[in-house]
Amino acid sequence: MEVCGTHTHALMQFGLKDVYRDKMRLVSGPGCPVCVTSQSDIDRLLYLCDQGVRIYTFGDLMKVPGSFGTLREKRALGADVREIYNPLEIIEDMRKQPTTIAVFAAIGFETTAPLVAELIAEIEKSGVKNLYIYSLLKRIPPAIEALLSDPDCEIDGLLCPGHVATVIGETPFVKLSEKFEKPFVIAGFTAEQLIFALEKMYEMLTKGIIGVFNAYYSTVKKEGSPLALKALKKFFETSDAEWRGLSVIKDSGFMLKKEYSVINALQKYPQLYKITSKDNCPCGQVLKGKLEPEDCSYFGVSCNPENPLGPCMVSSEGSCHAVFLYRT
Known part of the structure; x- marks a missing residue:
């Protein structure tokens, strides 16, 4: 799972979800503010x-x-x-x-x-x-903890947001990786940087390596900013x-x-x-990685960028918007 809207957009734009389909299933998380x-x-x-x-x-x-x-x-x-x-x-x-x-x-x-x-x-x-x-x-770290604490969680590894890590550093992700015994990779945003990060994630998953690998070391420092x-x-x-x-x-x-x-x-x-309200669409399930955008009954029918039913289709960083824009 990636938890960064810019990653969500880039992974779709560069076709990396399809490229890695036989190696890993890439799902989008709550990375769009x-x-x-x-x-x-x-x-x-x-x-x-x-x-x-x-x-x-x-x-x-x-x-x-x-x-x-x-x-x-x-x-x-x-x-x-x-x-x-x-x-x-x-x-x-x-x-x-x-x-x-x-x-x-x-x-x-x-x-x-x-x-x-x-x-x-x-x-x-x-x-x-x-x-x-x-x-x-x-x-972001408490949201990742909430996701991984879900008894129905099927997330095997986290692609961590490079922009957030630039501010907070590596330590918060190290603590989460140790607590949940899963691999975390901090990633950049170009096609080359994402491929580097995904290859490292695949290696960590196949070898059972737990920890945090900083694949965006040119920008992200251990102590953050x-x-x-x-x-x-x-x-x-x-x-x-x-x-x-x-x-x-x-x-x-x-x-x-x-x-x-x-x-x-x-x-x-x-x-x-x-003032309290309930969600009007299934965006919440999409954000948890439990519903793919294409599997939503509203996707591309009553919900599209011109007539969005929820924020995942509205935002340029939303997973539904990215899938609608770059789907083949």
Whole structure:
């Protein structure tokens, strides 16, 4: 299983799932931050739109269906929803209308979290008011642990995300490999890097080797990125978080520390806790590797990139989207 949306896309793009079909069955896991954002969190953002709150978000989240539409549809009906590429863009935008109340939907994994930390630092420095952070940031290692703890788990090895490993290093994956006695390979993203990683995974599986092999050693260091980890420690603490398809996973989220609760959207709008929703599609099963996209009855029929029923078809890193785009 790979747990990285960029890996999911690349494996399909380069045809590697077919190339390795006779050696290994490659399945996609919860590696796309848009895909693992829960239905409840989408509905909470839609609720904020209805309250006249400006929403800042990354592009793919705009199209994820909630129980009552999407952020893109809300914008078409007049809501103030703005796509961003860099969180720091928000500071300059807020300066133009300083009395506007806004919420940044901060999605992502350990890779994105340092950028959000930098935004928080800029909020402090600039004195921008009325901007709140809704942290939907998640931690990959607890999700892997939850997957491997499933009694029905059929995962024999993990292709670890190179971007996340660049931040957190090798150690968290070493602990998981030892606990579950499975091989882990940290992989890069080019065709050559992925082939190198897959060949090493096949060797470890056939020889019964347990441990972590860093096939992305040019970028990933054992200790990770000290600067990024320092930023995460300064602004965030771990918290339980809800993942689509995986329910609530202990210590799998990044929550703003109490010192920064004044900009925490959940502190500003505690009524959000009361909004809970159920998934509207089988994306959760796909994210757990228990349902192949092509085996979903909606795939390519009522669910396609133009009319997605769930986030796995919406996101450019979603497994359903990748299979639809590159299927032969």
